[in-house]
Amino acid sequence: MKKFTKVLSGVAFAALAATGALADTELTVYTAVEAEDLARYAEKFNEVHPDITINWVRDSTGVITAKLLAERDNPQADVIWGLAATSLLLLKSEGMLEAYAPAGVDQLDKKFVDSDNPPAWVGMDAWVASVCFNTVEGEKLGLTAPTSWKDLTDAQYEGHVIMPNPASSGTGFLDVSSWLQIFGEEGGWEYMDALHNNIARYTHSGSAPCKLAAAGEIPIGVSFAFRGAKSKAAGAPIEIIVPSEGVGWDMEATAIVAGTDSLEAAQKLVDFTVTKDANVMYNTGYAVVAYPGVAQPVEHFPEGLLDAMIDNDFEFAANNRARILAEWSSRYDGKSDPK
Structure with a gap:
């Protein structure tokens, strides 16, 4: 070959x-x-x-x-x-x-x-979804820290949120597929319509939103907990938030x-x-x-993260991937970073 x-x-x-x-x-x-x-x-x-x-x-x-x-x-x-x-x-x-x-x-x-x-x-x-919130930048802008996915649709966050494009990022796809499970098909798209109003841009990397939040380039990055923990361990002024509705994972x-x-x-x-x-x-x-008994606590992982992991329907996500991505792209791709 x-x-x-x-x-x-x-x-x-x-x-x-x-x-x-x-x-x-x-x-x-x-x-x-x-x-x-x-x-x-x-x-x-x-x-x-x-x-x-x-x-x-x-x-x-x-x-x-x-x-x-x-x-x-x-x-x-x-x-x-x-x-x-x-x-x-x-x-x-x-x-x-x-x-x-x-x-x-x-x-x-x-x-x-x-x-x-x-x-x-x-x-x-x-790996598990989470929200990275830069406390320093948030304070400068007068933003309160979100506690839920729905909080991110609040008008105070307009232009202050970055998340991954699900067509290029596995983290972005687990977010979208989990929202469709958490809120239902119709409610999930309604949620993403509202969230889109506050999105500054969609990245092609799952770790980029948290890295950008850690660097102070954006106050809020929808990313995953591993990336947030690494950035916080390196001294970034971020809070790793576990949204109250539950979090997607893969x-x-x-x-x-x-x-x-x-x-x-x-x-x-x-x-x-x-x-x-x-x-x-x-x-x-x-x-x-995967190996039982191996896992040790990871520094700066947020409390309650494992309990917040939804009962993810992997078959739903896999079987509907093409349909979900086509719908997402038709609605929101205009704010995606250039490829």
């Missing part, structure tokens, strides 16, 4: 250099994992398998999902490591994933594993792309992704991981 130009391949080569090993096999791995985490993922994997080089292709969830769908007749990736479970459910329905039960999968929490036997995908961790998950020319190496990588060591890595940024 034809391969993309290597992206971030130096990460893997640096890890190999440290071991003094030369790679025998290369894997093209598509990912939406935060870029700063990729180096340690590759380094840890190469401690076990120094003969396999990971060539990362990293982008936001929506872009990676669209790329995979566009390449369905000529796959370019070997493995997907860290993409929204809702996207993998869609790819599974298209017959694009190679079913595989990685060694040790029976140790994972069952809600993190595809129900088929063998599973088409396995989960890694969960899993990062892993799968083998059907048709890979490097199936054995791909299986070794997926075996590694479910290990306790891998889950310990995930827990450095995520409070919820």
